[in-house]
């Protein structure tokens with residue numbers, strides 16, 4: 001083998017090594033880019049914390065007067081006890097633009113501070129612009145104790161008697 005052939009072979013080997021090195025480096029960079037992109041797009045799991053249980057124990061049936069409204073700030077709802085003894089758990093979010101609606105005891109109605117919508121004790125609109133009644137949360141009564149499932153508010157177009165939960 002002459003000197004020229006040896007030099008050519010060494011150059012070829014070095015070039016092959018560098019090509020493979022850059023190829024590996026490129027693949028590592030691509031893998032990292034894909035990993036970052038997937039991490040960014042993948043939705044994170046929502047943690048259910050102890051501070052936000054989905055079932056709120058409101059209390060014994062008899063602890064709520066007829067025709068009363070009790071606020072449960074932790075569950076973001078009002079528990080209304082109607083004159084017939086039935087219960088409704090009303091969302092405190094106005095159905096117009098979502099402002100928190102306070103219960104005004106002296107006026108016996110909910111009055112939205114944002115655009116003056118009002119709702120009666122059943123959450124029914126008595127003054128627009130709110131387009132529909134306050135949302136409700138499912139109520140159950142077990143052993144004379146009222147429980148409210150606040151995991152998902154239920155939209156309604158109108159008040160219906162079937163929405164009222166009574167303990168017998």
Ligand code: FES
Pocket residue numbers: 094095096097098099112113114115116117128129130
């Ligand atoms: S947000 Fe309540 S009336 Fe507009």
